[in-house]
Amino acid sequence: MATRGVKTLDFGGTKEIVYERADFPKAKLHQIFKDDTFAVMGYGTQGRAQALNLRDNGLKVILGLREGPSFELAKEDGFVPGENLFSIPEAAQKASVIMYLLSDAGQKTGWDTIKPFVTTGKTLYFSHGFSIVFSDQTGVVPPPDVDVILAAPKGSGTSVRRLFLEGKGINGSIAVWQDHSGKAHERACAMGVAIGCGYLYETTFQKEVLSDLTGERGILMGAIQGLFRAQYDVLRSKGHSPSEAFNETVEEATQSLYPLIAENGMDWMYANCSTTAQRGALDWWRPFYDASLPVFQKLYHSVETGEETRRSLESNSRKDYKQQLEEELRQIRDSEMWRAGQTVRSLRPERQSK
Numbered sequence: 001m002a003t004r005g006v007k008t009l010d011f012g013g014t015k016e017i018v019y020e021r022a023d024f025p026k027a028k029l030h031q032i033f034k035d036d037t038f039a040v041m042g043y044g045t046q047g048r049a050q051a052l053n054l055r056d057n058g059l060k061v062i063l064g065l066r067e068g069p070s071f072e073l074a075k076e077d078g079f080v081p082g083e084n085l086f087s088i089p090e091a092a093q094k095a096s097v098i099m100y101l102l103s104d105a106g107q108k109t110g111w112d113t114i115k116p117f118v119t120t121g122k123t124l125y126f127s128h129g130f131s132i133v134f135s136d137q138t139g140v141v142p143p144p145d146v147d148v149i150l151a152a153p154k155g156s157g158t159s160v161r162r163l164f165l166e167g168k169g170i171n172g173s174i175a176v177w178q179d180h181s182g183k184a185h186e187r188a189c190a191m192g193v194a195i196g197c198g199y200l201y202e203t204t205f206q207k208e209v210l211s212d213l214t215g216e217r218g219i220l221m222g223a224i225q226g227l228f229r230a231q232y233d234v235l236r237s238k239g240h241s242p243s244e245a246f247n248e249t250v251e252e253a254t255q256s257l258y259p260l261i262a263e264n265g266m267d268w269m270y271a272n273c274s275t276t277a278q279r280g281a282l283d284w285w286r287p288f289y290d291a292s293l294p295v296f297q298k299l300y301h302s303v304e305t306g307e308e309t310r311r312s313l314e315s316n317s318r319k320d321y322k323q324q325l326e327e328e329l330r331q332i333r334d335s336e337m338w339r340a341g342q343t344v345r346s347l348r349p350e351r352q353s354k
Helices: 026-032 045-056 069-076 088-094 104-117 157-165 184-194 205-217 222-237 242-264 266-271 275-304 307-316 321-333 336-346
Strands: 007-011 014-020 038-041 061-064 097-100 123-126 147-153 170-178 197-202
Touching: 014 184, 026 184, 038 045, 038 088, 045 061, 045 147, 045 157, 061 088, 088 104, 097 104, 104 307, 123 184, 147 157, 147 184, 147 197, 147 205, 157 170, 170 184, 170 205, 184 197, 205 222, 205 275, 205 307, 222 242, 222 336, 242 266, 242 336, 266 275, 275 307, 307 321, 321 336
Parallel strands: 038 061, 038 097, 097 123, 123 147, 170 197
Antiparallel strands: 007 014, 014 197, 147 170
16 A cells, blocks of 8 residues: 655645654654653653553653652563663653653642753653643743644553554644754654654644643543433433443443444444434434533633633642542442443453353
């Protein structure tokens, strides 16, 4: 199959430049980053995935971590203390590319530690525009003599790593906040490929963070839980069993219909359902749109004004954050809907013991 170079493609009538893995083969990555040492700060799902993918791509990777569970996990993954596993200040000092992948709240509290090592000619790298765009709340203000770039995989670190190992690549976006070297854009694109993305589109730091925060709180996570729960509760209130309510609400969506959308789009999913289902979907999507549009507008306004940033930093910086998080997650986990889901998932043929 012939490979195409960088091209401008039509996205529903709007022209956009896109970059693919084929545009930055491994030899080109090694040329661009031949003199670089990448220091990954943070070893959550995103930091771990990007560090391992960079290492597997043959680039020089070190980690900057505090001692604790993440430090021990890094050792299990083959990183060696004193060789490529260091404290945060040590790694930041040794790096030419500082990959700031701590949590958003962690980036705020850790900036004073990192800042002295963000020195002339280095690259400061992010996978989220949060700390830079909302610097009035985070205090993260890079000096003017460094490149500041972003490569943001559109998915969890778990997906970034899994798709990389499968020889695929997650979609991602790239952006440049500050171009001191004159090569920041190329380096951002190359970073996106090096960490495991297969296709990249251009954005800005501000657009990335506004779309990301809206998506997380909206259709990707917050809205979907709310919609699932609302339909499930209506079905249960009308006498339907938990297994029936869960199958009609979640299981059929995630196991049958959503994969069809991923394969060829919403219209194709509609075309591969019964005529009765088609009619109902076409009649009812507009009322759901009308009901949810004001909610999404309110949500975007909260993101755009920095209110969501304030709430996130405030709640995630509390000393009892982990306990409160676990309690909120427990309430979801222990709800009847998701307890029913555990049983439904256990009945999938692929989960049956042979």
